[in-house]
Amino acid sequence: MIKASLQVRFLDLSITNKEDREDLKEVLERCMDHGQFVMGQEISNLEKNLAEYVGRDYCVTVSSGTDAVYLALKGIDIKQGDEVITTPLSWIATANAIKMTGAKPVFCDINQDLNLDPNSIEKVISKNTKALLTVDYTGNMADYEQIIKIANKYKIKLIEDGSQAFGAKYDGRKCGSFGVVSAISHNPMKIFGGLGEIGSVFTNDQEIANKIQILRYNGTVNKEFLKYPSLNFRADSLNAAFLQSRLKNLPKKLNRRSEIAKRYTENLKNYCLTPTETKNSQRVFYTYTIQIEDRDGLSKYLAENNIETKIQHPLLMSEQEPYADCKTYTKKASQIIKKVLCLPIYEGLSDDQVDYVIEKVINYQKSFT
Numbered sequence: 001m002i003k004a005s006l007q008v009r010f011l012d013l014s015i016t017n018k019e020d021r022e023d024l025k026e027v028l029e030r031c032m033d034h035g036q037f038v039m040g041q042e043i044s045n046l047e048k049n050l051a052e053y054v055g056r057d058y059c060v061t062v063s064s065g066t067d068a069v070y071l072a073l074k075g076i077d078i079k080q081g082d083e084v085i086t087t088p089l090s091w092i093a094t095a096n097a098i099k100m101t102g103a104k105p106v107f108c109d110i111n112q113d114l115n116l117d118p119n120s121i122e123k124v125i126s127k128n129t130k131a132l133l134t135v136d137y138t139g140n141m142a143d144y145e146q147i148i149k150i151a152n153k154y155k156i157k158l159i160e161d162g163s164q165a166f167g168a169k170y171d172g173r174k175c176g177s178f179g180v181v182s183a184i185s186h187n188p189m190k191i192f193g194g195l196g197e198i199g200s201v202f203t204n205d206q207e208i209a210n211k212i213q214i215l216r217y218n219g220t221v222n223k224e225f226l227k228y229p230s231l232n233f234r235a236d237s238l239n240a241a242f243l244q245s246r247l248k249n250l251p252k253k254l255n256r257r258s259e260i261a262k263r264y265t266e267n268l269k270n271y272c273l274t275p276t277e278t279k280n281s282q283r284v285f286y287t288y289t290i291q292i293e294d295r296d297g298l299s300k301y302l303a304e305n306n307i308e309t310k311i312q313h314p315l316l317m318s319e320q321e322p323y324a325d326c327k328t329y330t331k332k333a334s335q336i337i338k339k340v341l342c343l344p345i346y347e348g349l350s351d352d353q354v355d356y357v358i359e360k361v362i363n364y365q366k367s368f369t
């Protein structure tokens with residue numbers, strides 16, 4: 001029996017599991033004992049383990065996912081005068097990272113799966129196009145077979161923003177292994193997140209890894225010799241240690257989210273457009289994003305029933321005022337954006353809560369028939 005007055009928050013980041021709390025306390029004790037709060041063994045240990053998990057030669061941890069995307073672009077020398085093609089639908093950090101290198105973001109279209117439409121890339125390619133920045137949006141991998149073909153055909157470099165899909169796979173390869181450089185956010189909202197801001201950059205290219213390591217700390221070699229003027233992008237060692245301790249629980253978290261998504265999809269697929277999965281891939285569920293005509297009405301109705309939802313995002317990045325003059329080809333995206341709504345999905349949700357959300361979405365949709 002579903003209780004009438006359940007409350008469902010969009011996300012709950014409190015750490016209630018006793019074992020998880022003990023693990024984190026142990027990490028804090030260890031760090032207090034060794035006293036290395038900047039760089040040191042916690043950072044090198046995390047970098048080694050993440051590189052191994054993703055299947056890449058190098059991992060460089062940095063201060064946030066935004067900084068990871070920015071440094072990935074700087075690592076391949078993206079600069080003023082260059083154009084970088086990306087999806088119009090992502091958290092604004094993706095476009096900002098391009099802009100902050102001095103390059104111009106250029107926005108292609110998306111498909112119904114909310115990921116970049118490979119067929120629209122050629123519509124915006126120019127002689128200034130230097131890179132293509134994919135986003136594995138909502139946890140669903142981009143269509144890399146098509147994307148890699150196009151990147152190779154035009155000799156443009158591929159950068160992957162895998163911030164929302166850590167743990168996902170495409171053609172047997174992990175998210176984070178598709179770009180010349182790939183960037184990941186581990187902010188606390190992410191499925192594999194720390195207890196604060198942290199990001200990671202992955203590559204197989206030693207020269208790029210070295211450059212990013214130098215850029216990470218004011219562009220210096222051995223702290224004293226300046227190579228490329230930069231800022232401080234180092235991750236906190238304590239946070240790196242917390243993140244490392246959470247790696248072992250990642251499969252459990254991914255599974256629980258997939259179970260919730262399955263429950264939503266089985267029950268809602270006749271009432272709205274439910275999330276899909278790119279061919280040859282195994283997605284994760286960072287968000288569970290449905291598409292529905294009366295998105296605002298449904299969101300209001302769910303709020304009245306104590307269910308929090310989120311519109312991610314109300315605007316395409318290309319619709320944001322500072323990007324109004326960028327080259328765009330966003331025909332489908334500008335329609336799709338009006339319909340997206342994220343339902344709550346996180347490990348702490350009970351089946352009762354999920355069923356309560358399902359019941360209310362169905363009630364609302366049935367009220368029109």
Ligand SMILES: Cc1ncc(COP(=O)(O)O)c(C=O)c1O
Nearest residue numbers: 064065066091093163185186187
């Ligand atoms: C796709 C994408 N890129 C970049 C970022 C930025 O990451 P951070 O918040 O760690 O700076 C996010 C964060 O939400 C994201 O979802």
